Amino acid sequence: MDIKVYMHSVGLAARESSRVLARAGSVIKNNALLAIADAVNDDRAELLVANAMDMDNGRIKGLDAALMDRLELNEERIDSMIEGLHQVAQLQDPVGEITDMGYRPSGIKLGQMRVPLGVVGIIYESRPNVTIDAASLCLKSGNAAILRGGSEAINSNRAIATCISQGLEAVGLPKTAVQVVNTTDRDAVGELITMTDHVDVIVPRGGKSLIERISADARVPVIKHLDGNCHVYIDDRADLKKAVAIADNAKTHRYGVCNAMESLLIADSVAAKVLPELNKIYTEKGVEMRGCEKARTYLDSILTATEEDWAEEYLAPILSIKIVAGIDEAIEHINYYSSQHTESIVTEDFNRGRRFIAEVDSSSVMINASTRFADGFEYGLGAEIGISTDKIHARGPVGLEGLTSQKWVVFGDGQIRQ
Amino acid sequence: MDIKVYMHSVGLAARESSRVLARAGSVIKNNALLAIADAVNDDRAELLVANAMDMDNGRIKGLDAALMDRLELNEERIDSMIEGLHQVAQLQDPVGEITDMGYRPSGIKLGQMRVPLGVVGIIYESRPNVTIDAASLCLKSGNAAILRGGSEAINSNRAIATCISQGLEAVGLPKTAVQVVNTTDRDAVGELITMTDHVDVIVPRGGKSLIERISADARVPVIKHLDGNCHVYIDDRADLKKAVAIADNAKTHRYGVCNAMESLLIADSVAAKVLPELNKIYTEKGVEMRGCEKARTYLDSILTATEEDWAEEYLAPILSIKIVAGIDEAIEHINYYSSQHTESIVTEDFNRGRRFIAEVDSSSVMINASTRFADGFEYGLGAEIGISTDKIHARGPVGLEGLTSQKWVVFGDGQIRQ
Numbered sequence: 023m024d025i026k027v028y029m030h031s032v033g034l035a036a037r038e039s040s041r042v043l044a045r046a047g048s049v050i051k052n053n054a055l056l057a058i059a060d061a062v063n064d065d066r067a068e069l070l071v072a073n074a075m076d077m078d079n080g081r082i083k084g085l086d087a088a089l090m091d092r093l094e095l096n097e098e099r100i101d102s103m104i105e106g107l108h109q110v111a112q113l114q115d116p117v118g119e120i121t122d123m124g125y126r127p128s129g130i131k132l133g134q135m136r137v138p139l140g141v142v143g144i145i146y147e148s149r150p151n152v153t154i155d156a157a158s159l160c161l162k163s164g165n166a167a168i169l170r171g172g173s174e175a176i177n178s179n180r181a182i183a184t185c186i187s188q189g190l191e192a193v194g195l196p197k198t199a200v201q202v203v204n205t206t207d208r209d210a211v212g213e214l215i216t217m218t219d220h221v222d223v224i225v226p227r228g229g230k231s232l233i234e235r236i237s238a239d240a241r242v243p244v245i246k247h248l249d250g251n252c253h254v255y256i257d258d259r260a261d262l263k264k265a266v267a268i269a270d271n272a273k274t275h276r277y278g279v280c281n282a283m284e285s286l287l288i289a290d291s292v293a294a295k296v297l298p299e300l301n302k303i304y305t306e307k308g309v310e311m312r313g314c315e316k317a318r319t320y321l322d323s324i325l326t327a328t329e330e331d332w333a334e335e336y337l338a339p340i341l342s343i344k345i346v347a348g349i350d351e352a353i354e355h356i357n358y359y360s361s362q363h364t365e366s367i368v369t370e371d372f373n374r375g376r377r378f379i380a381e382v383d384s385s386s387v388m389i390n391a392s393t394r395f396a397d398g399f400e401y402g403l404g405a406e407i408g409i410s411t412d413k414i415h416a417r418g419p420v421g422l423e424g425l426t427s428q429k430w431v432v433f434g435d436g437q438i439r440q
Numbered sequence: 441m442d443i444k445v446y447m448h449s450v451g452l453a454a455r456e457s458s459r460v461l462a463r464a465g466s467v468i469k470n471n472a473l474l475a476i477a478d479a480v481n482d483d484r485a486e487l488l489v490a491n492a493m494d495m496d497n498g499r500i501k502g503l504d505a506a507l508m509d510r511l512e513l514n515e516e517r518i519d520s521m522i523e524g525l526h527q528v529a530q531l532q533d534p535v536g537e538i539t540d541m542g543y544r545p546s547g548i549k550l551g552q553m554r555v556p557l558g559v560v561g562i563i564y565e566s567r568p569n570v571t572i573d574a575a576s577l578c579l580k581s582g583n584a585a586i587l588r589g590g591s592e593a594i595n596s597n598r599a600i601a602t603c604i605s606q607g608l609e610a611v612g613l614p615k616t617a618v619q620v621v622n623t624t625d626r627d628a629v630g631e632l633i634t635m636t637d638h639v640d641v642i643v644p645r646g647g648k649s650l651i652e653r654i655s656a657d658a659r660v661p662v663i664k665h666l667d668g669n670c671h672v673y674i675d676d677r678a679d680l681k682k683a684v685a686i687a688d689n690a691k692t693h694r695y696g697v698c699n700a701m702e703s704l705l706i707a708d709s710v711a712a713k714v715l716p717e718l719n720k721i722y723t724e725k726g727v728e729m730r731g732c733e734k735a736r737t738y739l740d741s742i743l744t745a746t747e748e749d750w751a752e753e754y755l756a757p758i759l760s761i762k763i764v765a766g767i768d769e770a771i772e773h774i775n776y777y778s779s780q781h782t783e784s785i786v787t788e789d790f791n792r793g794r795r796f797i798a799e800v801d802s803s804s805v806m807i808n809a810s811t812r813f814a815d816g817f818e819y820g821l822g823a824e825i826g827i828s829t830d831k832i833h834a835r836g837p838v839g840l841e842g843l844t845s846q847k848w849v850v851f852g853d854g855q856i857r858q
Contacts, residue, residue, distance in 0.1 A: 045799050118798070130809050137799070139831050192669055201784040222831055243661065243832045264854035271856035357459065360764035366850075379553070379849050380536070381463050391548050391852025400857070401848065402544055412555050413640055413845040414661045415833040420849065430819065431797050432784075434809025436682030439818070 029213035032168055033191055035198035036141045040166035042201050044138050048115035051372060055158055058189030059107035066100055072181035073150065073304045080174055092148045093175055095232040106405075110158040113404040117164045126309040128440075131433040136426045138164030140222040143214045144407075145236060147228040150178035155277065156225075157186050157200045159407050168197050168221065171213055173206035180204065211345045213408025217239040223415075223425075223437045225407055230335075245416055245424065247320050247408045249335040250280030250363035251392040255352040255378070256296060257369035258289035264390055265292075265368040266299050271392040272366065274307050278337045280409060281386075281396040285332060285342045287352045293320055293345050308397050309339045316345035349374050355383050360384055362411050364396040370396070385411060385418035443623065447631035454559045458584035461617050462556050466533040468611055473576055476607030477525035480572070483603050484518055485529025485693055490599035491568065506741055510566045511593055521572045528576040531770055531822040533839045535582045538849060546858075549851040554844045556582030561632045561655060562825075563588045565646040567595035574643075575618045577606050577825050581843040583615050584794035586639065588632055591624035598622065633658040641833075641843075648753075663834055663842065665826045668698030668781035670811040673796070674714055675787035682808055683710075683786040684717050688811040690784065693723050696755045698827060699782050699804075699814040703750060703760045705770045711738055711763050719790035727757045734763035747813040750777040767792050771799050772789040773803040778802055780829050782814040803829060803836035 036244050043051075062069070073095040080090055116136050123133035142165045144156040153169055160167035171179040183202035192195050203210050215224050215236055225246045226236045237244050254272050256265040272283035288296060297320045304311055311317075312327040324343070331342040332355070346352045349367075366388035367378040375389040386396040396419065398406025403421030410416045416424035461469075491513040512768045534554050541551035560583045562574040571587055578585035589597040601620035608615050613632040621628050633642050633654055642662045644654045655662050672690050676682040690701035706714060711841055715738045721818070722729055729735075730745040742761070750773070767785075774783050784806035786797040793807040804814040814837065816824025821839030828834045834842035 032737050040845070042799070044801070074659070126813075128813065128818060129804075130813055130818075132819055137801075140801070238659075241656075245828075261854065266740060267856050275857050371650060375851075377463075380457070383459070383462070383555075383673075384847065384851060386848040388548075388850035389852060390854050391850050392856045393546055394857035395544075395546065395850060395855070396848070400544060400546060400548075400554075401550055407639060412661075417845050418848045427835050429802065430804040430814070430836045432806035432813060433793075434807060434813075436679065436685060436808050438685050438810045438812070439693050439812035 023205065025207050025209040026213055028205065029203075030217065030220065032201050032203065033141070033217045036166040036168050036201060037220050039199040040138065040140045043161070043166055045165045046164065046195065050195065051115065051162055051164070052111040052323065053193045054161060054189050054195050055107050055111040058154075058158070058186050059104045060190040061185035062100060062104055062107070062182070066183065067096070067188040068184075069095055069100060069178065069181050070129070072177040073189060075177040075371055076175055083174070085174060087176070089148055093150070093178075095150055095178055097293055099151060103151050107158050107217055110162050110333045112424060114424050115161060121338055129435070129437050133431050134428040135431045136423070137429050139425055139427050140287070141166045141168065141171065142218060143221045143224045143242065144424060145214070145224065145226045145228070146172065147234070148172045148175050150182060152227060152419060153179050153182045153202060156227075157423060159405055159422060161200060161424045165425055168201050168203065168214060170203040170211060176206050211236070211241065211395065212346070215242055215244075218242055227408055240362060243415070245405065245408060245410050245420060246412050246413045247280070249361045250282070251284050251333060251335045251359065251361040252281055252363050253285045253356050253360060253365045254283045254393060255287040255346075255356070255365070255367045256289060256292060256365055257349060257371065258291045259371040259374065260292065260368040261370055262292065262296055265296055268298055268368055268392050270303050272340070272394055273304070273309060273341050275392070276393050277339050279394070281393050282336070282337070282340070283393050284334065284336050285359070287344050287346050287355060289348055289352075290316070290345050293317070297321055304341065307339070309341055310340050311343055313343040314345060317343045335361065337416040340381070349377060355379065357381075357383055363409065364388065364393045366393050377431065385409070386391055387412065419437045441623065443625050443627040444631055446623065447621075447628055448635065448638065450619050450621065451635045453557070454584040454586050454619060455638050457614040457617040458556065458558045460614055461582045461584055464582065464613065468613065469533065469580055469582070470529040472579060472607050472613050473525050473529040475610040476572075476576070476604050477522045478707050479603035479606040480518060480522055483599065484515070487513055487518060487596065487599045488525045490595040492714045499591070499838055503592060507592070511568070511595055513568055517569055523631045524573060525576050526581050528823055529582060529853070531840060532566065533580065534844050535631075547855050548769070551849050552846040553848050555847045557845050558842060559584045559586065559638060561588070561639045561642045561660065561783050561790070562584045563629060563632070563642065563646070563650070564590065564790055565650065566590040566593050567697050567799060568600060568719060571597050571600045571620065574645075575827065577840060577843060578667050579618060583726055585586055585657070586619050586632060588629060588687055590619040594624050608614045621700070622640050627655070630657065632788070633660055633662075645826055648784070661833070663828050663838060664830050665698070665780045666829045668700070668827070669702050669753045669777065669779040670699060670707060670749060671703045671778055671783045671812060672701045673705040673764070673767070673774070673783070673785045674707060674710060674786055675767060675789065676709045677789040677792065678710065678786040679788055680710065680714055682719070682782040683714055686784065686786055686808070686810050687718055690812055691727060691759055693810070693812050695757050697812070698753070699811050700755070701759070701811050702752065702754050702776070703762065705762050705764050707766055707774060708734070708763050709736070715739055715758070722759065725757065727759055729759050729761055730762040732763060735761045738763075753779065765821055767795060771796065775801055781827065782806065782811045784809055784811050791812075
């Protein structure tokens with residue numbers, strides 16, 4: 023099979039299906055989601071057999087334990103795929119909403135209507151449940167989807183693709199509204215990210231290196247989620263009880279997530295009060311601390327942070343700690359080292375909060391709250407296709423709306439331009 | 441001068457200035473715009489001398505009349521540059537607006553705040569007035585600007601840059617908030633569009649070939665305005681009086697503009713009524729008609745349209761005409777050949793209007809109005825940096841808001857994630 027020819031046929035079919043999906047109402051899209059859920063439920067045995075093949079191949083290839091865990095499907099994970107489909111069916115359909123409708127001096131009535139982007143390409147790694155997740159969000163937002171999963175999950179993804187096709191056919195939507203790329207050839211990705219005629223946006227889901235690689239070669243726009251080097255700054259006007267609770271929660275609630283704090287900044291004048299208390303918590307929980315020279319004058323037991331530490335997303339029980347003179351140095355440090363994901367200030371001072379919000383250039387900026395709140399579910403988006411660290415199009419948690427665009431609609435009564 | 445080193449120093453300075461601009465209030469930004477207007481007014485003589493050098497060089501190089509016209513500055517054009525600056529000063533500042541503010545179940549208060557993109561690179565051709573235009577829109581929206589004009593206008597642009605610097609300095613903003621690239625070396629463009637660390641978005645203003653070239657090589661996101669192959673479809677349920685007026689206005693109001701109709705679709709059953717009337721108007725106004733075979737059975741005097749005609753943006757008194765069976769064929773033709781700029785249906789039928797709006801995939805979709813309304817001023821944006829034919833980020837006329845993004849803001853009272 024010629025990969026270029028194959029991928030272009032996939033793209034062409036996606037473009038055609040996208041026109042059908044764009045005019046499909048919420049009812050038919052929701053029915054499709056429920057029909058896919060039924061198909062997944064009916065095909066449990068087939069899904070587990072297919073997944074066992076992937077797991078066997080993974081063992082032979084010697085995949086590590088974390089990868090094998092992500093690859094695995096079991097009854098519980100199939101349950102949550104089904105639950106996810108039901109949840110997306112219940113979300114409000116963003117398509118068709120018209121906002122800012124009003125008359126212009128010429129007499130035309132003008133508004134902006136929310137419409138699907140068209141064709142969305144999703145590139146992801148081992149978790150087969152992403153196939154259902156991504157398919158359901160694209161379908162609900164009226165987009166055709168081209169899904170390219172990891173080669174280690176190809177059998178699981180093919181089996182899931184069969185369920186999706188069944189669900190689409192059951193409600194009369196084209197099977198090609200969601201296509202799983204049916205080859206593990208790496209060239210398929212190269213085609214997918216450069217078919218600007220057939221694909222409107224690429225959403226890569228995976229590690230930073232995957233996303234950087236895709237972004238470097240893509241001609242299609244990419245909604246990027248790079249790393250989450252998140253900061254908490256404890257101001258000298260902080261309520262120190264809140265400060266300790268937030269610094270604890272932001273670091274230790276979960277370690278391997280992109281909205282965990284990786285770097286803690288503390289105003290010099292409160293460091294002596296707050297650091298010993300935090301030291302106790304972090305030590306108990308096994309968090310390794312790496313501090314600047316000044317931090318080490320308060321806690322001489324901790325390691326010295328290197329230049330690399332300030333830029334690092336540990337995704338682990340490790341924390342870098344810097345003592346700063348005040349809010350100016352904190353903002354400067356954050357804007358220099360941050361990955362523009364999420365930062366929080368702890369302060370009771372109105373103007374400092376206001377400055378932090380205005381001047382910190384990140385997708386989520388918080389006052390007196392844990393960075394862990396930065397996700398689509400906590401923000402009420404209902405679902406999340408990713409968290410964008412881009413500024414263009416979508417910033418921060420991306421839900422259904424991030425998979426749409428707005429077109430201008432004009433209602434006239436024969437108006438012509440004078 | 442090493443171009444790479446030079447452009448990176450320009451980019452770095454822009455990034456630093458962008459942080460100052462992001463926190464600058466409306467008053468200081470407006471004062472800067474007015475101070476630039478004063479500087480332009482004071483420097484009229486210098487501007488005309490610099491422009492005369494460009495005009496002389498242009499004559500020596502043998503630039504064509506249209507290009508020479510675009511290159512020319514005169515008192516009237518300087519007046520309108522000054523007027524433009526005053527107008528932008530009067531526009532509402534989009535930065536800082538917080539929308540959709542509300543409490544989440546966790547107790548955090550969440551909203552979305554409009555913020556500048558950061559650094560905007562504008563690449564344009566011969567018109568020196570674009571330098572002021574682009575600078576003022578970037579400044580008002582809180583973005584640092586890197587402006588790269590055509591080499592034929594370098595002296596005019598340098599003189600304008602001096603006025604801009606004077607205005608910025610007069611109010612205490614950094615001079616590097618607006619930088620005019622001070623070299624005609626083509627490699628400067630290559631650097632500008634690939635400096636992803638220093639530049640957040642590129643807006644090319646010029647012909648399709650310029651924009652395609654830039655888009656092909658850019659690593660920085662590009663807000664593209666390609667061509668405007670706009671359609672009017674006269675439905676068989678159209679009010680034929682409105683239909684004739686709209687088809688006349690959309691084609692003949694101005695020929696060289698991107699929102700002019702380039703292709704007219706007519707439902708077969710009304711063609712015999714409407715075509716002779718339009719033929720009379722177009723013939724009187726000197727519009728060359730090129731029709732499908734069927735159109736030529738109604739008007740045998742007109743030329744035969746080729747496949748290329750359906751995809752062509754004439755920007756001239758030429759029109760392609762196709763007779764279609766009805767709305768299905770019209771939508772199909774438009775979605776296949778259109779450049780997704782602007783399309784209009786003329787119909788009195790509610791459902792057909794509704795279908796056209798939903799199914800035609802263009803940045804502006806109209807019912808019973810001339811395509812000529814698709815611009816930033818008619819839409820009330822107050823100003824226009826361009827018309828985007830992209831779907832990502834900004835679609836259709838792009839005003840100040842298109843030069844901004846939204847970040848999430850969270851106001852808490854010590855909330856931590858459970």
